[in-house]
Amino acid sequence: QVQLVESGGGLVQAGGSLRLSCAASRIIVRLRAMAWYRQAPGKQRELVAGITSSGSTNYADPVKGRFTISRDNAKNTLYLQMNSLKPEDTAVYYCNTAIVWGQGTQVTVSS
Numbered sequence: 001q002v003q004l005v006e007s008g009g010g011l012v013q014a015g016g017s018l019r020l021s022c023a024a025s026r027i028i029v030r031l032r033a034m035a036w037y038r039q040a041p042g043k044q045r046e047l048v049a050g051i052t053s054s055g056s057t058n059y060a061d062p063v064k065g066r067f068t069i070s071r072d073n074a075k076n077t078l079y080l081q082m083n084s085l086k087p088e089d090t091a092v093y094y095c096n097t098a099i100v101w102g103q104g105t106q107v108t109v110s111s
Helices: none
Strands: 003-007 010-013 018-025 034-039 046-051 057-059 067-072 077-082 091-097 105-110
Touching: 003 091, 018 034, 018 091, 018 105, 034 067, 034 077, 046 067, 046 077, 057 067
Parallel strands: 010 105
Antiparallel strands: 003 018, 018 077, 034 046, 034 091, 046 057, 067 077, 091 105
């Protein structure tokens, strides 16, 4: 069974940084299109960033220039580097590929 396990969330002050990790099992990350989504309380889940198997990336407008999606092929892990965090980035962040979702990791940014 394919599994995605996120980690790296936490509480950070505005302007700070966090790096989220998504460890994958039973899939090869570099061969899949993968993405990070987030869901804030009372809001719909939204795409944050995506990366294709060829390495092309795309970002939601609110995070462009602040977040970076990447992968470590040796570790079979997807990352999301988040810099210059804002209170509006507070959400549960999910790793995704096709129909598979991780359990999510909470990111809270205090003002």
